[in-house]
Amino acid sequence: MSGGVRHYPGFAAIAALCLAILYLPLGVVAVYSFNASTSITAWGGFSWRWYIDVFQGPEAPRFRAAAWNSVTIAFLAASVATAIAVAAAVAMVRSGRFRGKSATFALISLPLMVPEIVTAVATLIFFSTIGLTPGYLTILIAHITFCIPFAYLPVAARLSGIDPAFEAAARDLYASRGQAFRLILLPLLAPGIVSGWLLAFIISLDDFIITNFVKGAGMETLPTAIFGSVKQGIKPNIMAISTMLLAVSILFVTLSWLAGRTGRRAAAPS
Amino acid sequence: MAAAGPAPGAARGPAVPGDRPLTLPLLLPAWAVIGVFLVVPVGLMVVYSFLTQGFRGGVIWEFSLAAYDRFFLDRGLFGDEPPRLEWTYIAVFWRSLWQAGLATLTCLIVGFPTAWFIATRPARSRTAWAFLITVPYWVNLLIRTVSLRFLIRDQGPVNQALIALGLTDAPIQMLNTDFAVQLGLFYSYLPFMVLPIYAAVERYDFALSEAAADLGASRWVALREVVIPSVRPGIVAGCLLVFIPSLGAFLAPDLLGGAKTYMIGSLIEDQFKGSLGNWPFGAAVSVILLSMVLVALLFYARNQAREGRA
């Protein structure tokens, strides 16, 4: 049997267990977010009440403000980081070999290598030294910085799969440099850009540690608001928010994955 | 007449004649943002670790070794008696290293078979499996940790299930234990272990296993002697990707562990909260943590270089 050497007894069970462990807590929280009961322990039947509570309950204004901050910061940070990442990827992938190339790659990946807590400390110290008051702007700057590698990787991966002959052909057919980029490279690169932007968006939306350090008093994003509430105990409305955030993340990752997949089929040199 | 070659020192590439090289201007934004908002801050953090503690957070711009002295030494270098090591913080680091190491090991033991299993699926279901393993990573770490806390607390679903099944009479305390922290770290970083190993196994040539079997090796011998050496770069990468964030983890120890499971992340965080903090000390602890991570990365880079040569 040809599959013989691929099969190890027990590995399938471990893989199944692995998936179960990964999804069980999320599933349980998602289920309990629909619990009609005020107690988080007993099941009181299905209800939307906690979702309504999130939007209309006593804490609604706080959550609304936090959600607004989270979403706008994630949108801006992902957009700026993606623009920077696309420029960098074009230079890195299309410039052949140049001095400082591997140093530049190390620099771009640096936010992935420095532990988050260290980035948080360093960023706080930096803003405090230059006298920038912690708030929306400091969070935004920090998020742009650590989003760059997340946007860069899918864009660069995609770009290195695009045959440079396409751009050469465009130039050969009298397209200027700008036209070759806009009419040929950009459409071919689009799935990578979409994928990178979506990942950067989620990463920004999810960040807690760095945001917590540089947000300043009175400023909240969804994760810091949730963290603040959880410290007093897990309430059902937190489970409802978590479930919504969960749904958004899963939606975005799925979109990003699909973008990467459909794109790959079209990009291979004909 | 000769066409002008690239200016010395300028980025050279396959730019066509007549085009200005754009490499520099294209890279400039990335350099600037990461340079100014990450490299400079890390440098500043190193500087802060050698400053004097301010009264209500912050620092006084005076050189001082107090932060490192507090971390390492119980009795100072300059007293009459010989200096003595201070164990409090070293113990925190030790516990963190131990926790992170154990979490890495657990992730490896579970992650390797999982990665192997996924990589040996038919192409179609393989990407779906890989996707399923990745999704939780993109779900907010805070939410995942909170979910776990909800699950394993004394009145939580796990204990309820255990009691209902008659396996225990009273709830088993899981929250605020080392076990909870382990579970949290494992749960947080498992995808980091699975994905690089999966990538390595996917490139593995199964004919090698067939050759080993043909020469009389059992599955498990083949695994040890042929498979693991072949996919080692993936395993090393996975271990590093789990170990580094575990070492500096904040959420899992903070939300799942108790006072007994104090780790580096919480130690650092405490130095910057409220007026009781000690910024130079927090900076010093961060510098020490970062140095340890850099050592791990250097080890990895050397390992990669060696693999590349082999």
Next chain:
Amino acid sequence: MAEAAVVVRDAVKLYGGVVALDGVSLSIRDNEFFTLLGPSGCGKTTLLRLIAGFERLTSGAIALHGQDIADLPPDRRPVNTVFQHYALFPHMTVLDNVAFGLKMRGVGLAERRRRAGEMLEMVHLSGFAGRFPAQLSGGQQQRVALARALAPGPRVLLLDEPLSALDLKLRQAMRVELKTLQEETGITFIFVTHDQEEALTMSDRIAVMSAGRLQQVGAPREIYEEPVNRFVADFIGETNLVPVEVGAVAGGLAPVALPGGAVLQLAAAPGSEGRHHVSIRPERLRLAPSGAGQLSARVERIIYKGTDLQLVARMAGGGELHVRIQNTARADLPPPGAEVGLVLGEGAARLLAD
């Protein structure tokens, strides 16, 4: 004679430390089907890319119809390229691909539609305008690439191994089509290939390259019949390289002593006395009884090749000789081990500079 379409002078191209072109000078006539032929890595693509403008010369000059173009980007050179793997834009329809060059030149929508349609008709693909490249076969993609490159009306068309991705039958059909197209349009074609048969059948002139240098430029017949050196003789077709001793050159002729003693009078450049090689094509050797002919050898084996047979014989000095025999007279072939004589036809041996 027509004016030169492309003149390359002392072109040198370095990639880091790699010498891709080592001082190439070349003049390509207008309306000519010109082929660059050579083994893999000899610099054919590099030369083509330099003419197209995708690479910068390290030193040297390139002129197009008398205009120096070395510093112009590709979009300012009236030259178009058919890429080896076609590089058809995957996100555009066939029609948009073909119209792209016209669009970039500012031709209006209606006019470029019309011209692109004409081009598609020329390559027999009128029905495929709305398809995407991925929905075409290899041969169809090749025609679209051709139509796209011809649409803007270039004066010079560059083709980098455009037939290499096609199967044998299609390749043979496309050779004829390409040649016809070139004759009809009167555009200068610069064609890159490493397939000598392709080069010989299609070209007006061939440039044989090796290791970044030109070895010989000439009409197919010249290249085959009168190779100037061992590389060209060996690379184009099959040949026997026989070591000889060249005597004093006088009046362009010299006595050339073959192994075994026979002496031929061959054309020789002044100063080529000494040890050299002659090239003898296998089809120009005739079998004779032992002792007859200018060479003698012992038959080693006979290889069956369909239309003809190849007889492998070894000379007394150790050198191998290949003789091509039409597949008609099998009965009177000498058995392996037999001593045979070999007769050189008139002009069969050509003295080579090394």
